[in-house]
Amino acid sequence: ETGVTxxxxxxxxxxxxxxxxxxxxxxxxxxxxxxxxxxxxGPQFIFQYYREEENGRGNxxxxxxxxxxxxxxxxxxxxxxxxxxxxxxxxxxxxxGPYEQYFGPGTRLTVT
Amino acid sequence: QQQVKQSPQSLIVQKGGISIINCAYENTAFDYFxxxxxxxxxxxxxxxxxxxxxxxxxxxxxxxxxxxxxxQFSLHIMDSQPGDSATYFCAxxxxxxxxxKLIFGTGTLLAVQP
Numbered sequence: 001e002t003g004v005t006x007x008x009x010x011x012x013x014x015x016x017x018x019x020x021x022x023x024x025x026x027x028x029x030x031x032x033x034x035x036x037x038x039x040x041x042g043p044q045f046i047f048q049y050y051r052e053e054e055n056g057r058g059n060x061x062x063x064x065x066x067x068x069x070x071x072x073x074x075x076x077x078x079x080x081x082x083x084x085x086x087x088x089x090x091x092x093x094x095x096x097g098p099y100e101q102y103f104g105p106g107t108r109l110t111v112t
Numbered sequence: 113q114q115q116v117k118q119s120p121q122s123l124i125v126q127k128g129g130i131s132i133i134n135c136a137y138e139n140t141a142f143d144y145f146x147x148x149x150x151x152x153x154x155x156x157x158x159x160x161x162x163x164x165x166x167x168x169x170x171x172x173x174x175x176x177x178x179x180x181x182x183x184q185f186s187l188h189i190m191d192s193q194p195g196d197s198a199t200y201f202c203a204x205x206x207x208x209x210x211x212x213k214l215i216f217g218t219g220t221l222l223a224v225q226p
Contacts, residue, residue: 099212105154
C-alpha cells in the first residue's frame with residue numbers, strides 16, 4: 001500500500017505568478033483534501049475533492065482552485081501569487097465519509 | 113466557534129516524564145478529535161483519535177482524555193522519549209454537510225531532553 005505523495009517537494013515563485021501542486025492519494029482512497037500550513041501554525045483547510053468535484057471549501061479566495069482526476073489524484077492551482085501564499089501545502093487522502101485523513105509530506109512554496 | 117485552542121505553545125520534558133498537551137473547543141457539533149504528530153520537513157502523521165462518546169482512549173504510551181461537558185481534550189505521552197520530540201497538533205471535525213474537514217489547533221512543540 002503506497003502512501004500519499006506530493007510533488008514538487010519545494011519551489012520558489014515570484015509574486016503574481018501561477019503555481020500547480022500535485023498529489024497522489026493513498027491506494028484505495030477516493031477523497032483528497034488540501035490544507036495550507038503557514039510557518040508555526042496548524043494546517044488550514046482549503047478544499048476537498050470527491051468524484052472529481054469540489055466537496056467543501058474553506059475560507060480561501062477563488063484564485064485557489066483544484067482538480068481531481070479519475071485515478072483520484074489531485075492538483076492545487078494558485079493564481080496571482082501573493083507573498084502570504086508562502087507556506088507548506090499539504091494534501092490528505094481518505095475514503096469518502098467520516099474517515100481518517102492521511103497526509104502527504106507537503107510542498108513548500110516560497111513566494112518572493 | 114470553529115476554533116480549537118491548544119496549549120502550551122511549547123513544552124520541555126525530561127526523558128521518562130509525562131508530556132501533557134491540552135485543547136479546548138466550542139462547537140458541540142464536532143464529532144471526531146484526532147491528534148497528529150509532525151516532524152520537521154514532514155507532513156502530519158495521525159497518532160491517535162477519539163470520538164465524543166468515549167472519555168479515554170489509550171494506544172501504547174499515548175492516551176487521549178476527553179471531557180465532553182468541559183469541551184476539552186488532552187494528549188498524555190507517558191515515558192516520553194527523545195524520539196517523541198516533534199510538533200503535536202490537536203484537531204476537530206464537524207462532518208455536517210458531508211465534508212470531512214479538520215480544524216487544527218496551533219500546535220505544541222515538544223522537546224524531550226535525554
